[in-house]
Amino acid sequence: MTVNDNGITSTSINGNAIEFQSICKRFGSTLANDKVSFAVKAGEVHAIVGENGAGKTTLMRILYGLHKPDSGTIYVRGKEARIESPKDAIALGIGMVQQHFALIKRFTVAENIILGQEGSKFYISREKGNKLIAELSRSFDLSVDPEARIEELSVGEQQRVELLKVLYRKADIIILDEPTAVLTPQEIESLYATIERMKASGKTIIFITHKLKEVFRVADTITVMRGGRSIATMSVAEVTPQELSELIIGKELRVRGEQRVEPKNTEALVVENLVVLGERGNEVLKGLNLVLKENELLGIAGVEGNGQTELVEALCGLRRAVNGRIMLFGHELTGTPPWLLRSKGIAHIPEDRLSSGMIDEFTVYENLILGYQTEFSRAGLLQKNEIMNETAKLMDEYDIRPRDLEVKMKNLSGGNQQKVVIARELRKNPKVLIANQPTRGLDVGAALFVHNKLLEAKSKGSVLLISSDLDEIMELSDRIAVIYEGRIVGEFDKKDKVEDIGSAMLGGKGEYA
Amino acid sequence: MIDISIIILSTLRRSTPLIFASLGAVYSERSGVVNIGLEGIMLVGAFVSVIASNAFGLLPGILLAVVAGMAVAALHGMATITFKANQIVSGVAINLFGMGITAFIPEALMGMTDIRALNSAPLLAGLTPLVYVAIALIPVSHFLLFHTVLGLRLRSVGENPASADSLGINVSTMRYLGVVLSGALAALGGAYLALEQGGGFTKNMVAGRGFIALAAMIFGNWTPFGALGASLLFGFSDSIQTVIQTMGYTIPSQAIQALPYILTIIVLVVAVKRVRMPEADGKPYLR
Ligand SMILES: Nc1ncnc2c1ncn2[C@@H]1O[C@H](COP(=O)(O)OP(=O)(O)OP(=O)(O)O)[C@@H](O)[C@H]1O
Ligand SMILES: [Mg+2]
Numbered sequence: 001m002t003v004n005d006n007g008i009t010s011t012s013i014n015g016n017a018i019e020f021q022s023i024c025k026r027f028g029s030t031l032a033n034d035k036v037s038f039a040v041k042a043g044e045v046h047a048i049v050g051e052n053g054a055g056k057t058t059l060m061r062i063l064y065g066l067h068k069p070d071s072g073t074i075y076v077r078g079k080e081a082r083i084e085s086p087k088d089a090i091a092l093g094i095g096m097v098q099q100h101f102a103l104i105k106r107f108t109v110a111e112n113i114i115l116g117q118e119g120s121k122f123y124i125s126r127e128k129g130n131k132l133i134a135e136l137s138r139s140f141d142l143s144v145d146p147e148a149r150i151e152e153l154s155v156g157e158q159q160r161v162e163l164l165k166v167l168y169r170k171a172d173i174i175i176l177d178e179p180t181a182v183l184t185p186q187e188i189e190s191l192y193a194t195i196e197r198m199k200a201s202g203k204t205i206i207f208i209t210h211k212l213k214e215v216f217r218v219a220d221t222i223t224v225m226r227g228g229r230s231i232a233t234m235s236v237a238e239v240t241p242q243e244l245s246e247l248i249i250g251k252e253l254r255v256r257g258e259q260r261v262e263p264k265n266t267e268a269l270v271v272e273n274l275v276v277l278g279e280r281g282n283e284v285l286k287g288l289n290l291v292l293k294e295n296e297l298l299g300i301a302g303v304e305g306n307g308q309t310e311l312v313e314a315l316c317g318l319r320r321a322v323n324g325r326i327m328l329f330g331h332e333l334t335g336t337p338p339w340l341l342r343s344k345g346i347a348h349i350p351e352d353r354l355s356s357g358m359i360d361e362f363t364v365y366e367n368l369i370l371g372y373q374t375e376f377s378r379a380g381l382l383q384k385n386e387i388m389n390e391t392a393k394l395m396d397e398y399d400i401r402p403r404d405l406e407v408k409m410k411n412l413s414g415g416n417q418q419k420v421v422i423a424r425e426l427r428k429n430p431k432v433l434i435a436n437q438p439t440r441g442l443d444v445g446a447a448l449f450v451h452n453k454l455l456e457a458k459s460k461g462s463v464l465l466i467s468s469d470l471d472e473i474m475e476l477s478d479r480i481a482v483i484y485e486g487r488i489v490g491e492f493d494k495k496d497k498v499e500d501i502g503s504a505m506l507g508g509k510g511e512y513a
Numbered sequence: 514m515i516d517i518s519i520i521i522l523s524t525l526r527r528s529t530p531l532i533f534a535s536l537g538a539v540y541s542e543r544s545g546v547v548n549i550g551l552e553g554i555m556l557v558g559a560f561v562s563v564i565a566s567n568a569f570g571l572l573p574g575i576l577l578a579v580v581a582g583m584a585v586a587a588l589h590g591m592a593t594i595t596f597k598a599n600q601i602v603s604g605v606a607i608n609l610f611g612m613g614i615t616a617f618i619p620e621a622l623m624g625m626t627d628i629r630a631l632n633s634a635p636l637l638a639g640l641t642p643l644v645y646v647a648i649a650l651i652p653v654s655h656f657l658l659f660h661t662v663l664g665l666r667l668r669s670v671g672e673n674p675a676s677a678d679s680l681g682i683n684v685s686t687m688r689y690l691g692v693v694l695s696g697a698l699a700a701l702g703g704a705y706l707a708l709e710q711g712g713g714f715t716k717n718m719v720a721g722r723g724f725i726a727l728a729a730m731i732f733g734n735w736t737p738f739g740a741l742g743a744s745l746l747f748g749f750s751d752s753i754q755t756v757i758q759t760m761g762y763t764i765p766s767q768a769i770q771a772l773p774y775i776l777t778i779i780v781l782v783v784a785v786k787r788v789r790m791p792e793a794d795g796k797p798y799l800r
Pocket of ligand 2: 056057058099413414
């Protein structure tokens with residue numbers, strides 16, 4: 001038995017850190033949690049997996065006091081707990097890193113970490129806070145500059161801040177909701193190391209993910225959720241990846257469409273010597289060259305931050321090219337505004353759906369026709385019937401749940417929001433699809449479905465796939481181009497070794513994790 | 514030749530109501546609540562300060578004005594924080610309420626439009642005490658907002674209430690605090706106008722200063738010192754207009770009187786690019 005500084009007693013390894021008993025939560029007509037019952041043992045890494053919309057986030061938000069359950073009981077360290085707000089959860093030693101980070105962009109790292117537990121009643125001493133944070137980052141090997149503002153940090157660094165927030169509050173039950181979805185492979189490795197370290201210091205970790213590889217890598221125990229229910233809890237040793245994926249989607253995983261169309265020789269999209277500036281006026285793309293053939297799926301592999309975002313923005317007309325050309329089937333497109341590019345057949349799945357893929361206060365049907373309103377209007381009036389028919393069709397095809405045409409986008413689970421964006425962009429059979437991290441946040445079944453859709457899009461046009469998931473790139477691409485510091489530094493095909501690609505991603509230096 | 518010290522004193526006097534109200538706006542908007550009801554609250558403050566000081570003396574009069582301002586602001590808080598109403602709509606309602614009630618009571622119940630203040634404040638080096646209070650509140654507020662626990666929490670709910678909430682901070686409490694403080698300060702501005710500048714209450718005497726104070730807050734980038742600087746600028750343009758009038762140019766007086774308002778528009782156009790408002794300013798928070 002150990003007692004931490006909050007005076008919280010954590011029971012020995014065999015006790016339960018958390019026990020859910022018959023938790024129910026309904027949102028309107030959706031039963032998000034339906035009699036969820038399972039236990040998380042103290043000191044283990046407990047993975048929760050399940051389809052998009054299975055109710056994982058909802059359950060964790062209940063545990064952290066952000067939602068009130070309609071019924072059911074939560075036991076924390078064997079005692080019935082009343083968790084009315086995050087304050088109660090924090091007092092019980094529970095910490096949570098949410099699916100969408102909850103950081104204050106304009107505040108410094110230190111301010112974000114100490115907020116709510118400033119360590120004094122009145123005056124805030126910067127030095128004292130910085131020292132505390134420095135110690136904490138050292139002991140968990142999470143380096144960040146306490147004085148930096150959040151908006152200056154990369155996603156990976158921001159996540160470290162979220163972890164430090166939790167550790168600063170001396171939480172010993174730590175919830176991580178899809179922590180790896182937005183990280184680069186290197187950052188994922190260092191997150192694993194942090195998880196190991198937290199576990200070694202006696203903490204209990206609840207880890208939500210869609211990547212089965214990760215489950216087998218870090219978890220001790222797995223709980224599968226489906227349709228709001230917890231359907232199984234087992235130890236990792238008891239199950240194979242194949243069995244697990246079937247448990248998750250409730251049926252056999254459909255195999256990938258293997259009949260692939262061979263790329264033609266026509267050049268669909270040509271990028272010549274493209275130079276683009278970043279936010280600070282520095283050259284981010286330094287003369288990038290690229291050819292995408294008709295019926296080709298070209299994968300762009302690279303460590304995040306080497307110009308991928310800027311390349312995509314330039315191709316979509318969202319960022320000005322200071323030099324170079326972009327050509328579509330021999331016609332110059334450089335400088336064309338986004339709306340015109342769309343009508344010329346360029347579609348775009350953005351990497352950050354929340355900020356550039358959707359309007360969260362709009363309904364699903366409004367989001368599905370965004371940018372294509374004119375197609376559904378006559379004399380300036382939207383034709384609701386046509387829109388609804390199309391929406392119903394797309395929701396069926398893409399399995400968007402709950403199947404409610406008028407549900408607000410913000411009330412969909414993360415994965416279902418992503419499906420809406422993809423459905424809209426693919427609907428018109430684009431000539432060139434630019435897919436930036438298209439399976440981010442999708443469950444195994446949905447990711448496979450999207451992979452098949454990308455292959456289908458390639459058979460009707462061509463696809464530029466940008467992904468930090470090298471497995472995804474290797475599986476789908478006809479050809480792989482590696483981007484490094486604003487240039488394409490190498491071209492590979494499937495037969496090449498992953499190690500070689502990985503090494504090119506690091507500029508030919510060093511080992512790729 | 515115009516005496517510089519006259520212009521300085523006049524600038525300080527004319528700036529004072531703006532300093533109070535724009536500082537109030539800083540508190541409210543830093544907590545995430547837009548309070549365009551400042552104009553109405555200033556009117557209420559002015560009115561109550563005259564009535565109450567005539568009855569109970571100067572200091573109790575000012576205190577009661579502050580209490581009244583806080584009460585009206587709390588109404589705005591209730592509408593926008595507890596019931597999540599649109600902040601602009603509620604602010605407009607507060608303004609209409611302030612203008613209405615301060616016009617109605619004197620005319621309908623007391624049968625007069627102007628109420629003279631019977632007590633007047635002592636002068637210290639040519640200025641009344643509230644001028645010093647206004648200026649002293651600037652560094653105090655800066656310290657409070659940027660170096661204390663309370664300030665950090667207040668700003669956090671104006672930037673990202675979901676984040677603050679997830680760290681156990683009560684978003685509503687912090688926002689009420691910001692709004693009620695803005696009410697207290699706006700009422701002080703009104704009381705100053707009535708007691709120390711106008712010598713009494715006249716209908717609609719605030720004359721748009723509540724809105725100019727909002728512009729000062731924006732131009733001052735939502736900071737106390739910025740609000741002070743911008744208020745002084747507006748106060749200066751206001752006192753210059755009197756000077757121009759006394760110099761005997763044949764500019765129509767309406768054009769000169771419009772000077773502060775024109776300056777407001779120019780300032781706002783200039784300011785948009787270099788200021789940054791709190792991220793969640795104006796947005797109700799629903800968990
Ligand atoms: N605030 C809300 N209002 C209405 N419905 C909601 C709300 N939050 C979640 N839901 C619904 O509850 C269900 C469960 O959502 P939840 O976010 O828990 O899923 P999830 O398992 O985390 O999925 P994902 O893997 O896609 O993140 C979904 O159908 C979702 O649409
Ligand atoms: Mg989720």
